[in-house]
Amino acid sequence: xxxxxxxxxxxxxxxxxxxxxxxxxxxxxxxxxxxxxxxxxxxxxxxxxxxxxxxxxxxxxxxxxxxxxxxxxxxxxxxxxxxxxxxxxxxxxxxxxxxxxxxxxxxxxxxxxxxxxxxxxxxxxxxxxxxxxxxxxxxxxxxxxxxxxxxxxxxxxxxxxxxxxxxxxxxxxxxxxxxxxxxxxxxxxxxxxxxxxxxxxxxxxxxxxxxxxxxxxxxxxxxxxxxxxxxxxxxxxxxxxxxxxxxxxxxxxxxxxxxxxxxxxxxxxxxxxxxxxxxxxxxxxxxxxxxxxxxxxxxxxxxxxxxxxxxxxxxxxxxxxxxxxxxxxxxxxxxxxxxxxxxxxxxxxxxxxxxxxxxxxxxxxxxxxxxxxxxxxxxxxxxxxxxxxxxxxxxxxxxxxxxxxxxxxxxxxxxxxxxxxxxxxxxxxxxxxxxxxxxxxxxxxxxxxxxxxxxxxxxxxxxxxxxxxxxxxxxxxxxxxxxxxxxxxxxxxxxxxxxxxxxxxxxxxxxxxxxxxxxxxxxxxxxxxxxxxxxxxxxxxxxxxxxxxxxxxxxxxxxxxxxxxxxxxxxxxxxxxxxxxxxxxxxxxxxxxxxxxxxxxxxxxxxxxxxxxxxxxxxxxxxxxxxxxxxxxxxxxxxxxxxxxxxxxxxxxxxxxxxxxxxxxxxxxxxxxxxxxxxxxxxxxxxxxxxxxxxxxxxxxxxxxxxxxxxxxxxxxxxxxxxxxxxxxxxxxxxxxxxxxxxxxxxxxxxxxxxxxxxxxxxxxxxxxxxxxxxxxxxxxxxxxxxxxxxxxxxxxxxxxxxxxxxxxxxxxxxxxxxxxxxxxxxxxxxxxxxxxxxxxxxxxxxxxxxxxxxxxxxxxxxxxxxxxxxxxxxxxxxxxxxxxxxxxxxxxxxxxxxxxxxxxxxxxxxxxxxxxxxxxxxxxxxxxxxxxxxxxxxxxxxxxxxxxxx
Numbered sequence: 001x002x003x004x005x006x007x008x009x010x011x012x013x014x015x016x017x018x019x020x021x022x023x024x025x026x027x028x029x030x031x032x033x034x035x036x037x038x039x040x041x042x043x044x045x046x047x048x049x050x051x052x053x054x055x056x057x058x059x060x061x062x063x064x065x066x067x068x069x070x071x072x073x074x075x076x077x078x079x080x081x082x083x084x085x086x087x088x089x090x091x092x093x094x095x096x097x098x099x100x101x102x103x104x105x106x107x108x109x110x111x112x113x114x115x116x117x118x119x120x121x122x123x124x125x126x127x128x129x130x131x132x133x134x135x136x137x138x139x140x141x142x143x144x145x146x147x148x149x150x151x152x153x154x155x156x157x158x159x160x161x162x163x164x165x166x167x168x169x170x171x172x173x174x175x176x177x178x179x180x181x182x183x184x185x186x187x188x189x190x191x192x193x194x195x196x197x198x199x200x201x202x203x204x205x206x207x208x209x210x211x212x213x214x215x216x217x218x219x220x221x222x223x224x225x226x227x228x229x230x231x232x233x234x235x236x237x238x239x240x241x242x243x244x245x246x247x248x249x250x251x252x253x254x255x256x257x258x259x260x261x262x263x264x265x266x267x268x269x270x271x272x273x274x275x276x277x278x279x280x281x282x283x284x285x286x287x288x289x290x291x292x293x294x295x296x297x298x299x300x301x302x303x304x305x306x307x308x309x310x311x312x313x314x315x316x317x318x319x320x321x322x323x324x325x326x327x328x329x330x331x332x333x334x335x336x337x338x339x340x341x342x343x344x345x346x347x348x349x350x351x352x353x354x355x356x357x358x359x360x361x362x363x364x365x366x367x368x369x370x371x372x373x374x375x376x377x378x379x380x381x382x383x384x385x386x387x388x389x390x391x392x393x394x395x396x397x398x399x400x401x402x403x404x405x406x407x408x409x410x411x412x413x414x415x416x417x418x419x420x421x422x423x424x425x426x427x428x429x430x431x432x433x434x435x436x437x438x439x440x441x442x443x444x445x446x447x448x449x450x451x452x453x454x455x456x457x458x459x460x461x462x463x464x465x466x467x468x469x470x471x472x473x474x475x476x477x478x479x480x481x482x483x484x485x486x487x488x489x490x491x492x493x494x495x496x497x498x499x500x501x502x503x504x505x506x507x508x509x510x511x512x513x514x515x516x517x518x519x520x521x522x523x524x525x526x527x528x529x530x531x532x533x534x535x536x537x538x539x540x541x542x543x544x545x546x547x548x549x550x551x552x553x554x555x556x557x558x559x560x561x562x563x564x565x566x567x568x569x570x571x572x573x574x575x576x577x578x579x580x581x582x583x584x585x586x587x588x589x590x591x592x593x594x595x596x597x598x599x600x601x602x603x604x605x606x607x608x609x610x611x612x613x614x615x616x617x618x619x620x621x622x623x624x625x626x627x628x629x630x631x632x633x634x635x636x637x638x639x640x641x642x643x644x645x646x647x648x649x650x651x652x653x654x655x656x657x658x659x660x661x662x663x664x665x666x667x668x669x670x671x672x673x674x675x676x677x678x679x680x681x682x683x684x685x686x687x688x689x690x691x692x693x694x695x696x697x698x699x700x701x702x703x704x705x706x707x708x709x710x711x712x713x714x715x716x717x718x719x720x721x722x723x724x725x726x727x728x729x730x731x732x733x734x735x736x737x738x739x740x741x742x743x744x745x746x747x748x749x750x751x752x753x754x755x756x757x758x759x760x761x762x763x764x765x766x767x768x769x770x771x772x773x774x775x776x777x778x779x780x781x782x783x784x785x786x787x788x789x790x791x792x793x794x795x796x797x798x799x800x801x802x803x804x805x806x807x808x809x810x811x812x813x814x815x816x817x818x819x820x821x822x823x824x825x826x827x828x829x830x831x832x833x834x835x836x837x838x839x840x841x842x843x844x845x846x847x848x849x850x851x852x853x854x855x856x857x858x859x860x861x862x863x864x865x866x867x868x869x870x871x872x873x874x875x876x877x878x879x880x881x882x883x884x885x886x887x888x889x890x891x892x893x894x895x896x897x898x899x900x901x902x903x904x905x906x907x908x909x910x911x912x913x914x915x916x917x918x919x920x921x922x923x924x925x926x927x928x929x930x931x932x933x934x935x936x937x938x939x940x941x942x943x944x945x946x947x948x949x950x951x
Contacts, residue, residue: 170203449562
């Protein structure tokens with residue numbers, strides 16, 4: 001199959017579109033594509049005649065024009081076809097024709113019965129092509145091609161094959177097929193290009209046409225099953241005919257052998273090989289496969305009737321596996337071949353500081369080059385001895401990265417773990433110098449923790465430390481997002497090629513596509529001697545990733561937890577960032593910043609150091625806005641007034657107004673507390689506790705040694721006594737006083753703190769506590785946790801987290817008095833975590849009446865003095881039965897009264913829409929009823945009617 005691009009000129013009146021429609025040539029199809037100028041038109045041609053040349057095609061077109069001219073002499077002006085038409089015919093790839101006109105080129109392929117070829121090649125804008133086409137360039141510069149082959153990673157096998165090709169006779173019938181194992185994509189593609197150029201130049205290629213079938217595009221994303229079946233239908237005998245007399249690149253290199261995507265691709269591959277097997281000597285196959293694909297290569301050999309030549313990357317001698325004697329022997333031979341006569345002592349010194357401690361990651365050639373450098377500085381160029389720098393002995397290097405690590409704020413456990421790893425490896429060098437075998441420890445790590453906790457910064461310093469320690473050759477860090485791994489430019493083998501000798505930092509590693517994990521693990525294993533992979537992300541997500549494939553566990557040498565910064569550490573980070581921006585805070589501004597950062601409980605989504613950075617950015621923006629408003633105020637309405645000159649001091653100074661503060665409630669939380677009915681002793685105790693915590697915080701801000709006492713409390717009492725509402729207001733007051741950062745009220749039941757899965761309760765409790773950071777966590781009926789095994793597990797987890805997060809949230813446990821007293825004895829840890837127990841008394845009848853009146857007013861109703869008396873009478877009649885409902889009885893009475901009022905108004909007024917506003921708002925004694933079921937409530941203790949004891 002051949003393609004031609006035909007440029008027609010010289011006939012201004014030629015109707016080429018109509019000409020092509022009427023043109024019929026045997027085995028050659030011609031289609032009008034487009035025109036460039038008024039006198040230049042572009043045609044496309046496809047032919048099954050592989051021997052057809054541009055000259056042959058020009059002759060055919062000239063004859064067709066002459067014939068058409070004779071037929072149309074009686075119908076039209078002879079100028080219709082012109083007498084001076086010229087053709088410029090060029091053999092091209094299909095892709096070249098598409099650039100002229102996609103739709104017309106598609107019509108041309110349809111004429112040639114190449115529908116399958118068309119569908120595989122052009123899958124639409126949002127899908128990459130399975131099949132692509134190019135035209136091999138002519139290059140007979142054998143010297144240049146040999147140089148390219150010799151300098152490639154495939155020099156051994158590639159130059160040997162070039163010798164065989166050029167030493168064999170020209171033959172367009174295919175003799176052998178090729179398999180290229182792909183270590184890295186760029187090098188393999190370069191080797192493939194050299195091979196194809198030599199085949200074409202030596203007359204061994206079927207033609208200049210090259211088609212690439214990219215199997216990685218099979219089974220992609222949206223509708224894999226439908227896409228797969230469509231491709232199978234297109235891989236038929238007709239496609240094989242379309243590929244005749246061409247070179248076919250089967251690119252399998254980005255697939256992981258045995259993966260789900262690879263199994264789909266293999267099914268299509270075997271079908272394609274079956275369809276073209278009868279054309280084996282007419283289609284040159286070059287198969288690109290991933291490294292470590294022995295089974296795949298064997299399967300390919302079985303399915304092709306021609307011999308297969310394997311082209312693999314050059315094997316680099318692994319010095320770590322050589323004995324010192326063998327390394328010395330090869331180095332001496334290498335230097336002798338370069339006309340040097342090394343002395344024994346100089347070789348020994350070089351091997352002592354490189355290979356003997358296993359810190360050297362190069363080859364024999366690299367060692368020879370280093371010896372030559374040192375030799376030159378000792379002999380002919382001794383004057384440079386003190387001016388140049390040579391590699392140091394590993395154990396004598398200064399670990400500057402360690403100092404930078406120690407300067408980081410916080411992260412004590414992280415620093416200790418990294419220093420432990422480095423010291424262990426330095427000891428490893430000493431052991432190896434004594435001839436002891438190396439350990440099998442892996443340097444790959446997992447950095448797990450919330451965002452903004454310093455994982456990326458530590459990774460950068462870690463790279464520097466490992467380089468200085470001679471563990472990796474380079475101190476670079478290649479950063480990759482987990483979700484991007486596998487996309488163009490970030491194929492797994494390309495990432496390891498680019499990051500070789502350095503650290504590959506994969507952030508949000510839990511987002512890695514599952515089909516890529518096996519390939520990633522294989523690369524981690526194959527490159528463990530000189531490349532370190534750090535997988536980073538949230539702790540829970542990273543644990544799930546490690547559990548997804550057990551291969552991770554054996555390749556990970558350390559799992560390092562990055563905790564949230566403490567409030568003191570956040571303040572230090574803020575001070576450092578402000579210093580770098582040359583900002584100065586007034587005392588008032590600094591106090592506000594400290595309050596905001598010291599407000600316990602930074603939520604995980606606030607990002608730790610990122611939160612601090614954003615806070616500083618907000619402060620800077622507010623400062624700039626303030627200064628602009630101040631300067632603009634001088635010239636407002638009067639352009640003649642000069643703006644004041646901004647001083648450096650003003651530009652650097654942050655004042656209190658520049659610090660953003662949380663939105664305030666319409667009614668301050670303390671006022672909301674005071675407005676509650678009754679509960680006077682409760683209110684006083686709550687304010688006393690919060691006053692104490694606030695003073696603690698002020699003491700700490702002033703630098704006075706202060707141990708933060710937990711703020712957790714127990715609320716006991718009967719239902720409806722105000723425990724929930726008081727807890728809600730505690731969170732609001734704590735936020736307003738900068739004790740808590742968020743101040744939300746999060747209520748959970750005992751059932752929400754347990755899990756039916758054995759061992760899963762601690763995870764549930766941790767998740768709830770994390771969600772409640774910076775807020776009040778209210779556990780109602782907490783005593784019910786003591787009745788089950790899962791409940792006891794929840795209590796153990798709560799006690800631990802109440803201590804660990806004592807500055808980050810307030811836990812309030814609530815329930816009946818006696819039940820809570822018993823519950824608090826179930827775990828000795830409660831005594832040190834909870835220092836305050838507040839008992840909520842039952843409401844008196846007069847307090848219930850007041851609650852009823854306030855609730856009615858809040859709902860837009862009014863009551864008369866008679867209605868008040870009726871409500872008080874009902875509450876007195878209830879007596880001790882209110883202990884099972886307390887304030888809830890007042891709400892129930894109001895809801896019943898509203899229903900009764902509606903019935904009354906409907907019954908007495910035929911036109912309810914004519915009722916006055918006063919009638920709609922007024923509740924009268926008749927609306928208040930004492931329900932019989934309230935009488936059935938049994939009291940366990942007496943109740944003194946009209947008692948004000950609760951006050």
